[in-house]
Amino acid sequence: MTSISRTDLSSDAANLSETNAGPLDYARSLVPALKARSEETARLGRLPDATVADLDAGGLFGMTTPRRYGGGQVSVRTFLDVVTELGRGDASVAWVTALTNVTNWCAASFFGEEAAKEVFCADKPARVVGVLSPRKAVVKKVEGGYLIEEGMWGFNSGVYHATWDMLGIPLVDEHGKVLDQGAALIPIEQVQILNDWNVIGISGSGSSSVSVTNVFVPESRIASVSQAIEGNYASTHLDGESLYRVACMPMLAIILAFPALGLGVAALETFLETLPRRGIQYSWYSKQADAPVTHLVVGQTSAKIDAARAILERHAEAIDASAASGVYMDYLERAKVRRDVGYAETLIWEAVDMLASASGGSLASATNPMTKIWQDARVASLHGIVNPSLNFETYGRLLCGNTAGTPFI
Numbered sequence: 001m002t003s004i005s006r007t008d009l010s011s012d013a014a015n016l017s018e019t020n021a022g023p024l025d026y027a028r029s030l031v032p033a034l035k036a037r038s039e040e041t042a043r044l045g046r047l048p049d050a051t052v053a054d055l056d057a058g059g060l061f062g063m064t065t066p067r068r069y070g071g072g073q074v075s076v077r078t079f080l081d082v083v084t085e086l087g088r089g090d091a092s093v094a095w096v097t098a099l100t101n102v103t104n105w106c107a108a109s110f111f112g113e114e115a116a117k118e119v120f121c122a123d124k125p126a127r128v129v130g131v132l133s134p135r136k137a138v139v140k141k142v143e144g145g146y147l148i149e150e151g152m153w154g155f156n157s158g159v160y161h162a163t164w165d166m167l168g169i170p171l172v173d174e175h176g177k178v179l180d181q182g183a184a185l186i187p188i189e190q191v192q193i194l195n196d197w198n199v200i201g202i203s204g205s206g207s208s209s210v211s212v213t214n215v216f217v218p219e220s221r222i223a224s225v226s227q228a229i230e231g232n233y234a235s236t237h238l239d240g241e242s243l244y245r246v247a248c249m250p251m252l253a254i255i256l257a258f259p260a261l262g263l264g265v266a267a268l269e270t271f272l273e274t275l276p277r278r279g280i281q282y283s284w285y286s287k288q289a290d291a292p293v294t295h296l297v298v299g300q301t302s303a304k305i306d307a308a309r310a311i312l313e314r315h316a317e318a319i320d321a322s323a324a325s326g327v328y329m330d331y332l333e334r335a336k337v338r339r340d341v342g343y344a345e346t347l348i349w350e351a352v353d354m355l356a357s358a359s360g361g362s363l364a365s366a367t368n369p370m371t372k373i374w375q376d377a378r379v380a381s382l383h384g385i386v387n388p389s390l391n392f393e394t395y396g397r398l399l400c401g402n403t404a405g406t407p408f409i
Helices: 011-019 021-036 038-044 049-057 076-089 091-110 113-120 225-229 248-277 292-325 331-358 360-364 369-380 388-399
Strands: 128-131 136-142 145-153 164-172 178-187 210-218 222-224
Touching (some): 021 049, 076 091, 076 292, 091 128, 091 225, 136 164, 164 210, 178 225, 331 369
């Protein structure tokens, strides 16, 4: 097998990776098993119990859980490395791991100590998932909190393995006037999973829609999303812990590219592994590896994947450094993270698509490993937060002296 090495790390990043070598090594050890289970994962539409157990055993669902509650509390850079490695094995596993960890981070950062103890000190493992934008949410302000009379949320990734759901709701006054956008932490037992996840890519993520009817949420489990975006977190009990001072939207955006980066690496590895067995039909080349067009494709795609990795690593390290400094990341820098996440996603998709096209007619086979990588990469690139056109426009608006056109910066 031909392995694809990582870009050389800076000394600071190397130190971070060495400090958190445990989760990265463990993730790497899971890759063969994840590949072997990939068909089962896709068929189930969620992670198999064995995969959930493996992730729990290595603490990979708890990488962003505070250390005081038994979690890993790793750096954003280590988070990137671990999820990328899982993505080499199965994008659905990487996606669920990324989304669960980032929502665990939200639960730790956005809410106060009372909610944190409910979530992270219970008998069940803390696996928080969530959706910030509701399709429908009818909410009433009542004594001690909010009553969600009815609500529906789509694309609730990882919900089949969750113990808590963090769902976006409007925050209203006693007269029903919307004052703010909020998030409510709800035990998974009070959430109905609608089982409507039926897709062509990342199908094992179990990103079903969910609904809630007449659920009371106490004030302690309500957070202001607008305040979180500005870094005004309620988690004062975690003061001094830099991970929980990380800038909100850069964190929510960058983690969506981690599984895609793993897919890019997997696509190049898969192409090179199968290359010796392929020729180019209707040509003089009995060995595809001898064709200059193949060399061009491999050179271009490896450059795109390495460039995407460099972009994501640089921003992950900058996010970590900003949080460690105690100064919330500058607004324009936060917008730049969104811009560059979109660009990295574009590079990764272009690389995967080129490699898939160079695989020839065999891509039509549903059992071809490259086919699944290609489908997963396409779906991963469609998330609204990583949409390159929108992100480029947003950053361009700011450079031209206009408002961003979105609160999610």
